Amino acid sequence: MAVDMSVTFGTRTLPNPVMTASGCAANGRELHRFFDVSKLGAFVTKTVMMDPRSGRGTPRMAETASGMLNSIGLQGPGIHAFVEQDLPWLKSVGARVLVSIAGNTAGEFADVAKVLVASDAFDCVVGVEVNISCPNVANRGLVFACDPLASGKVIALVREQLPRDVPMFAKLTPDVTDIVSIADAAVKSGATGLTMINTLLGMVIDTDRLRPHLGGITGGLSGPSIRPVAVRALWQVTAAMREGRFQTVPLIGVGGVRTGRDALELIAAGATGIQVGTATFNDPNAPQRVLTELEALADSHGVARITELVGIAHDRMVIP
Amino acid sequence: MAVDMSVTFGTRTLPNPVMTASGCAANGRELHRFFDVSKLGAFVTKTVMMDPRSGRGTPRMAETASGMLNSIGLQGPGIHAFVEQDLPWLKSVGARVLVSIAGNTAGEFADVAKVLVASDAFDCVVGVEVNISCPNVANRGLVFACDPLASGKVIALVREQLPRDVPMFAKLTPDVTDIVSIADAAVKSGATGLTMINTLLGMVIDTDRLRPHLGGITGGLSGPSIRPVAVRALWQVTAAMREGRFQTVPLIGVGGVRTGRDALELIAAGATGIQVGTATFNDPNAPQRVLTELEALADSHGVARITELVGIAHDRMVIP
């Protein structure tokens, strides 16, 4: 029997939980050569800021054990070009779009959201992912998501710009002592849900040249190597919500998903949605394949709805 | 020409920088079947606490992409059995020993140190590694090393117990928002040096049984997958010391070292010593092999002393 793969985030129901991860799928056209991006639960766009950005110099990447580092530096066309060229294209192919936005200051996030909301193709947008895992120019370049107050401020300002019914996700970094406190702040400030996790701060040194490998010195670590950290973050936040420490919101899991089995791992930890990032570089069909595999796996577990598996590992602990 | 591999930590000079990592080499006898443990710069023992501990139930491990999770739960014989059985054996084979200690409370750390100092074989001890990456029973189980104050307190209390000339290292966890502030607190409280990094908190879910794979639910992530995080942590703390934010102390790098090249990467980031942990499970000769490879590599870089390479990547940045 076919499993009902649909999932709901606030007012929006998606046909399935599988999405691309921001920055790992560009804005759609490239992957559409391999599979129909409208078949995914949602397409998550590369984080866009107000102005066009060149990003950093190169090398921008280093391969690591079961993963990679990147220091793209949020290269992008700026929100105006995005809503004029990228969003209409995604709409034209029937994609449901989760738009990832960022700003150098809390105010810039809100400005970006405002332009987005005012755009013609906004009706294909099923949500906004607020990438607070980027440096806060006003606060010594400290990443917003490292601080509950800064995180809450950004979320509240973006919330004001978005229509009530548009889901908003705060994307968190795992590079914090206590991710639950950041999650709490984001939810209290109006996040419909949380996306976890962004990359871990890492670094590779070129041992021939004896200097940092990346032009940007440090970079973000992603790929299967970090999956255990993603599972743990989802687990901790889900546990906190189950304990009633703050309001229960849906989570989107991201970090090291390469197979349907990996996706199920994040779902069992508490994720309602799943994003496929670095694995796409290994296999351009990965998002679609993960969906197929996940569906088969859910079926083999005998569930009627994928949502029955969300957070299930919390109910199945064996205390010997 | 042979490279001078010796390195100095406070009053102690070791013949080379390569060590085992605590908990990845037991207390010596097992690896001595494969290579002479006295040939290493130092042998780092499994963290020992005051009383014998059974550790956690099983499964205690899960393989992850280029790494593993463990939840041993600090199984050990207790400090008294350690100083009666393990330390004398290590002394008998001529090993230089870095003893890793921990406590459930700050006071227990000091008590363990006291028993160690009073022991007969203490003269083979070249230093004490204070594993503050373990839960603080007095503070809701929060890991000591997640908090500068708790870290500083432990370090200061252990310092009081140790003779002035015995080097003391604080072992830090990477699971913090700002590792520099913890390093700072440990150095200000009297640490001779810092060991970085302990494992990252992670989790694996068994997707057949849909429950946490480990008996202890979460576990520590180690292996090559985390090396970029170790390099980054060493880099940040070295950069802070070079900027004069606190006194410069020697660092011991640990995290994902599998080859001499990996060791050099940590050295170039700022480590004076290197520990080989999880790689030993892949290759029981790993610590010795890493030493051989590191020496050859240092030679190929044309240096006379390995110490010339410590932190060298900080001097070789290219700002294009």
Place this chain on the structure above:
Amino acid sequence: MSRAEQSGVVQVQGEVIATRRVGAYHHLTIVAPGVAELARPGQFAALSVGGLTTGNLLRRSFSIHKVSPSGTYGGTLDLVIAAKGAGTEWLTSLRAHDAVDVVAPLGRAFPLPTEPVPCVLVGGGYGSAPLFWLADVLRERGCTVEMVLGAASEDRLFGVVEARRSADGVTVTTDDGSAGVKGWVSDVLPEVFTRTGAPVAYACGPMGMLQSVTRVASEHGAVAQVAVEEAMACGVGVCMTCVMPVRDKLGVTKMVRSCVEGPVFRGDRIRWEAFHDGVCGVPEDAVGAPKVGGH
């Protein structure tokens, strides 16, 4: 004396020289100089998997099926491997002349009786792999050997033909009745103990089977020596992942490493009640067990 002779273990770059399918398993012969001279039945080998680009760092452990100290290619080592996950898939896809790193022999062997007594050898699935060699060694010492092989189905039995050669009597059971008696080894064991009067049983296979062999053996006044299978990260005694609660001679329970203090334990020393559906707890009376309210 060399380090290997002193320590009884070597690490060698092995070379696969033969690999063949046997029912649900793969039987590999690996040139691994130095292993045969040191190994005894019940010990195991730990193999690294995946080659140079591997993301699977932990070694996989396998009971030594047999060894031969010399041959055309030098000493060899035989293993019987069930493809299960990434590592065993890789191992069973190796072809002749592929390289594989071997650490062996590891762990404690089956202790041999000092007198020539009847012995019962019980193998579950690929757990029979080490028993034929053991049977030969026992028979050299004048013991008679009665073998019981059980599996879920016929293709999961290993070595029924070999058993008929190595043992004085063989009983086969399968869960589905596709070969031998339909049922579990524990169904036929009472008769075997009664008939042979064996004072000792040797068993290798799934934990549930080892527990029932231990129970049936003790009901018949026999001692069971069982080779356990706990997940192992290192196989050489340094990681503490492979522990299980075992009583020592004085009756004190400790969490002991099955890779160095096992894999062979006296069945009646194992705290079977601590195992439950793939997890094993720490018995409250174990040395250093968490106190109420937690460590």
Place this chain on the structure above:
Amino acid sequence: MSRAEQSGVVQVQGEVIATRRVGAYHHLTIVAPGVAELARPGQFAALSVGGLTTGNLLRRSFSIHKVSPSGTYGGTLDLVIAAKGAGTEWLTSLRAHDAVDVVAPLGRAFPLPTEPVPCVLVGGGYGSAPLFWLADVLRERGCTVEMVLGAASEDRLFGVVEARRSADGVTVTTDDGSAGVKGWVSDVLPEVFTRTGAPVAYACGPMGMLQSVTRVASEHGAVAQVAVEEAMACGVGVCMTCVMPVRDKLGVTKMVRSCVEGPVFRGDRIRWEAFHDGVCGVPEDAVGAPKVGGH
């Protein structure tokens, strides 16, 4: 129309059918159905490495040496690979019948002249791999082809014999003089441009060489079409790691992806001055370049 035809790229599970050493390189022939029909000279293939247990997730990119649409085994793809790091070591150790996942063809091909003109083709090391196929295509269109192959030493030259077949004239240079003229390709290029009067040059090889080909070409009033080699994480345009500063038609510099907007660029559009010892900065006048004091 199928997605592959529409998009011009396929992902296929390839099978190595031949692998042979050629000097310092390995020449692989891979059955990869569907690639040959779509590929044009200058495009590349991205291969995954390490098999199922791999810890190396990123694909490795290689210029397509040649393709043949059908044969005993179906369409094939030929690559010339230098073993350098983990991934190329793995690829060059493959044997016949091993599987390898291929995404191809990728990137923009060399643009062909509309008139039958003399062309200069310059290859550095394995950079010559795509040029023979290009030469054939150019000669089919009535162009004359003059080839210059350079490398550090004789074993690092690729295809000198093939060149004599595919080109109207061939010049070889090596840094150490072990074959041909001792020196760099840029030493012999002025004479070649002068002699042939070629209005266009095609080049593939190290960045330094591409820059000098561009310079010499423009000194002789010729346009250089160069195939660059930037580290690529995805090869398909989704990761933004492979960028370099390139001027567009209007002279505006952008950080463009060399995997989709390249690997072939007009040499005079590349901002060569931004490259320095393995790193490339963002020119201050590039669109969205960091402002002083910030981002």
